[in-house]
Amino acid sequence: MVSYHQQRIAKQKVQQAKYHSIRGARRKGRTLRMRAKPRFNLKKRNSKDIVAAPEPSVPGQSLQEDQEGQSNADVIVSSPQPKLTPLSIPALEPEVVLMEKAKPTVIPFYVVRPAPISPPPSTFMLEDETPHQITHDTWMKIFQYLPQKDVCRCMRVCKIWNRWCCDPSLWRYISIARMIPIPATALRGLVLRQPRSLDLNWTNISKQHIMWLLARLPGLRALYLQGSSWDAVSALCSSICPPLRLLDLHWVSGIKDSSLTALLSRITNHRPGMVDDKCHLRFLTDLRLTGTDITDASMLTLRECAPLLAKLDLQHCRKITDEGVRFLATEKSPIRLTLRELNIANNNNISDACILSLRRFTGLQRVAVHSCPEINRDSWTFYGNESGVEVILVRPPRPARTAPSYSSML
8 A cells, every 4th residue: 555655745746747848849949838626716616516507697697717736837728618517527637748949030131250369478388388588579670571381380489379370460451362272271260360451352252252252351441352353342232341441453353333323322231239331331431443344423522431541553544534523523533532543544435634633632642644645745744843743654664573472360
């Protein structure tokens, strides 16, 4: 025969099992539903007199249900509504219904960066556990005289040198030009070093790679994308683009008036918490559009959306005429006060009439008009001597091409 103490222990085990089942369902992201017995609160309950329950006097009136003791929000109790007598109440067993957690419908498209790491140590310990005499500041001055390839070799000495050599002051300019294909180790190395100037000329980089880099390089100020495609350059239209000062788009295929308007227009895709929807390229001071298919209409876009422009390269832009230069030199144009260098060489549509527009630029210092068959050299020489502007009428020699050091990023 089971004793009272054993019955009490069995009830406690059942209650613990129910508690742990509900708690485990919560951890797994699921809700637990239980259907308990309905409880009736009938006064003067007598098994001899009560045979059938009387019908309610008011239509729609049901028996009252006792809801006491139901403090858990995850346990949902549903009582049946048919007319039952106290003697004919069925014993309902608890039914557990497990519901899967709904998948999120919104995918975050912004990067959540971790907290900054602690500052590097000021020195490192020798084998006899004594600190080295040369401190961190002295080593950093020594590393600045080394080329990037040698700095990468210093990173392999020890962990402390590895942290010291990753300082962004040693990697202000990084070039991986003509690296085809770009390995994943190079992309991770760029994010680790946080350069301010990045050279991606003549690489097959895609739009996804550029967006991945821009989201992780908030301090980037100069970007070189020579020989890329418009599909890759269109990544600069998003809200993750940093405020660039220099943008090089030499010989980018597919850039037209509509493309330049999309680059310099307001941001359409917003991030959570973003207040300013203005274009992040409005701080450009150096824009290079050599070999693109833009026309004079793009000069109106530059006049409105790039008020701080100081250097403009329109070399080999065959659709630019004297009218486009006149748009930049109007009284309402802010570029008339900020422009310092203008390159309109290798253009068949530039003539001597452009000199009248160039006189309106107050701070112009240098103009390149070589390889333009419609100009008169004497007129341009007289303009340069009169206004003090350096006029380039002879094509300068091409700089020597240096092979990129692929090992510096691997």
